[in-house]
Amino acid sequence: MAFNFKLRSFRNLSDKLRFIGPGILLAIAAAGESGISEALEIGAHYHFELIWVIILTLIFKFAFTNGIARYTLSTGETIFEGLTKIPGPKNWTVVFITLIFLLEMFAYGGMLLFGAIFIDYYLPGVYFERLIALITLAVILFLLWKNSYERIEIIVVAIAICLFVGIGYCLLGFNLPIESIAAGVIPKVPPGSVLSIMALMGAIGSGLNLLLYTVWLHEKSHGECGPDFFKKYIRYVNLDLLLAFFLVSVITILFMTLGVSGFVVSFIGHGEELSLDAIIVQVLYVLSNVPFGNAFFLIFGYLIMFGAAITGIDGRARAISSVLKSSYSTKFSEMQLYRILILIFAGIIASAVIFGEPSALIHSVSAIASIMFALLGFMVIYLDLKLPDYSRGNRVWLLIMVLGSSAFLFMALMMEGTFIIVGLPLIESLVLLIIPVYIFTKTELFRKCITRRLEIADFIWVILIFAAISVYGAFRGIPTEGIVINAGHVGPMIAGIICGPAAGALTGLAGGVYIFETGGSTALIFAIGTIASGIITGYFTYYWRGNLTYSKGALMVIAAELFCYVAVPLILLKDTAFVADLLRRSFLPMLIANMTGVLIFIYFLKEGKYCIIHKQKSRNNIKFRPGKKDVSLSDDKGKKESQQERL
Template sequence: MSETSLLHKFKKWFRENFVFFGPGLLLAITAAGEAGVTEATEIGAHYGLALIWVVLFTLIFKYAFTNGIARYTLATGHTIFDALNRIPGPKYWGSVLVIIVYLVEMLAIGGMLMFAAYFLDYLLPGVYNAVLIALFLLVVALAMLRTNSYEILELFIAVLVGVLSLAIVISLVEFPIPLNLFLEGVIPTIPAGSEMAILAIIGVVGSGLNLMLYSVWLHEKASRHAVIDKSCDLLNETHFRRYIRSVNVDVLIGFFFVALITISFLFLGYSGYTVSFMGHGATLSLDTLITQVLYIVGSIPYGAYVFLALVAFIFFGAVVVGMDGRARAIAKVIGRVGEDTGRQLPSEHTLYQIMLLVFSGIIIASFVISDPMLIIRRIAAFSAIVFGIFGFIVIYLDLKLPKYARGNRLWLMIMGIGSVISIYVALLLESAFLTYGVPLIERMLVVAFVLFIFSKTQLFKKMLNGTANLLDKFWTVILFGAISIYGTVRGIPVDVGGIIINFRDVGPMIAGLIGGPFIGAAAGAIGGIHRYLEGGPTALPCFAATVLAGIVAGLMIHYWKGRLSMFRAVVLAIFVECLHLLVVLPTLTIPFGTMTAEGVLSVITITILPMCMVNIAGLLIFAYFVRTYDAFASGTARLFDLQKFRNDLRELMNPPEEEEEEKETETEDNNVR
């Protein structure tokens, strides 16, 4: 009787103090999937536990970020994604940015799924191809997510975390971490050559934009709790103060597991290289990493099998949780945009299912990439930049909350410093941006000066209002063709496939925006021919992509009815560059044998971020100069107007001045008569 009473009291205490227990576990798994094998084990192999202090520092900032999101969700009853449509700036820019990032991150999710397949392939060697295993795991993940049931997902993750905790406890009993080694790691020190490792930990440990998914899961949990507790009002100050304690505990538990998993993998990496013949500074491969860890856990009965299965399921769990959270987030964002614009869109459940299918396509496409570790790191660096930006957005939203729900000064300080460091670290990790992107943007200032002068001319005004004749259009083509050539000449050569990181596409894109697809194509042809004559394996795709850039810009401005905003300029720049590097480049090189798939991937890896950034900068400068124009004539005129072309040609052959002189002569003759 007394045992029953104690159990009843425990359940009551747990329900009251852990009302929102669960979302933190989902957060822990999705974060662990990125911080485990990909970074922590390798860093542990090189530097042991000396960088534990960096892990703890990073998790403090990311806990503060998650705490800010949780307070916003509890205080407003909305997810953080609902707020993206209300932040200052171009309309829906926050929503579109997070959609783009989450779609790009699906490439990293695909890399995680391949990792899970690799570990299962080690567990069952030679049974199936790793890609087939990854496809099977993807089908299983879709089957689990098809119901869109948060309860099933939470139960699955709870079981996974329980098994993971048991495995970690057993491992620590068998291989206890020396206390002095742990304490030395807590004291801030920077081992020789560990600077990039420190940056990597700050960039990926504890995840990045994945933390925003906590708002979605917390909202799901809160909605279900409101159904059970009819008196629950999360917008009430009293209830907010009561529930925020439960949420903070949930987040703390989640980050505790992240810290535990990360430090455990650090120790596994350290132990593997301690007993091996390979030095701590040796280059790691995935096979080497797995082999060294198996050497350690193999001394435990069934340790190797358990380790392989456990790590595979960590990655699989991260994939399931990552797909679910992102699909829910994007469905909410699209649904909110539909409500704001008055458009009839599919239900949130249907949008969720659609996004899962879109995600599946991106994940399958990522399977062709030979090095999943590389793509996970590249995507992590890109996401970290956006994560730092969203840190400031969370600060802005926090200041809009009721006073009782706002963060204190310590929280503001941690968020501000952490957001700045996150952006800085991401840029340092993405060395291609600093090496190529910044110099290109500096050279773009010359183009900005030319655009400023051009915007003050009558030619510019005539092009925008649709009164330009063929001669005006000819000079426009020459000008922006020259800008395209300048973008190549002032580009930066790279010793990979003879490529030139450049801003060649800026000229044709602007020509297409102000003159339509034909003007854009003509300007692109000038820049493209110049690049083609430079030679190299990428000469043909660069020529085609430059012409295509002008055509796409002309078609897009026509689709937008001549209206160009800052946001549309960014979308156009990213779309054209992705079309160039992800479609045209592989299509016109790999089938002809001029480049291998690995070579194309290397080119994309080095060039995509700096070239996207410099093209965005160029179009944003142009969009700023034309901000006073409501619409361009190129966007409202007919695309193929043969009659207008004939009139322009007739006007060129018979200028208006000559026609006026003829009319004056005829008038004088009539007067004489």
């Protein structure tokens, strides 16, 4: 009897702890961003004055993750499948998040370099930092190749245990300043700390990493869902989340304490820039009084970055592979897609390790990811309102989500003044560019383009119109960091789509000549890139037989911009450091500006219910065929002309 009772008790405990694990993975993924890259520096600058930011941020991020956990338990889907139901173009949210995930791999290259710096301090002069980072990446690939969630969970739990032991041991060398920590709970904004508060909000508890929790939770639940399942396990999922965010808060405060202790005798001004090397040296000086303190700090600093990288790569690969398998027809299995994705991620990370610099890589994609994370808060609210009553969030949850998402959106837009300095002028330029494009779609000349009735004079008019759009987009550029951010590629790209690569090249030539005449160190690069953008979109459209979608439109813009930013400067200058700096300074805003213009044009086409049909005989002409219903176009005499034609 006693044995049976103990067996039942063990089974009950095992059942309750069934969902403990995904939260640990989430905590380690978040710790890689907030544990070292932010908390040490914030502690060095502001001591414990920003503890209140950590508390409020984690409350919101707990509510955010709770919302996506409830969605998974009640529907049996990951949040990524839910995001495909957001109103708008098909799968637009997932495509956009996937793009950000790919860009974030550059930041993971920076994280691995951070980890390599710790090993380099532990074994000075033995290895090169970049070699250590690449070896670490190879080990991660080996561990992920089997696509085993259980293996990853065991590794990350072991890292978490070692992390607590190691940091706790390091802190034995000095007492925790409880009074200072308690005083930091009271909200106040130290002079010059606004940008640090913004950075801390984004880093603490991570941002888009929170979406990965739903992937790991889906693995643990094996897709089970329903009212009974939800009511039985939601409390244990919440316990897992509480454990995760408690772990994040402890790691953050402990690293902040190390940052404070490292500079307690120094006079560091608010906002004064510090290098990671300077912070590490000061912390090592403090820990030199603790036996093996330096070794513990350096080894476990590396382990945090290792854990963040392996969880981040695994979660993103699982998320994207599951969406690709469920939303698109593909001959690959989910396992094959997972392996392809981790190889792609590894390639991006390796390029970042070889050509990049840690701080620049980590902060280069943070602004756009922060904006998307804030918008996702409102999307989670929308999906929550569609859930059954038993799994829907209460009013307190809704209030926290609305206030938190609004605050994050405001902070993201204001971060470093980028939105005000670059974003608003670019939006203004795009609006002024799109208006003539929209008017063009209502003209007889556009009808001739889509019905393949262009004469030489008409072709010349198309070149002139879109050349003017290209020149205006370049003229209205915003100078920043020695580079002019502009939407000058929109004209050649649209000309390439509707009239082929020849039209795109000639249109880009006009914009390229204007850019070249303006002068500057990058004038020739961007002039050639403008010409190439029209050619690339023209050939992409021909390759797809004119069957353009939003995702295909985004893909060909990415290809054109990468050619401009990577291939052209490498061919002309053969300077990889210059390419990395060019990507950091202006790639994202240029990509977003030109992609937005092209996607809006595709929207105009789809609103007109035209599918693009591209005949194999002609490479420079495109025909549009109506979609589900026949659509007639009228000429100036009021006659109707059918668009239906056999392929």
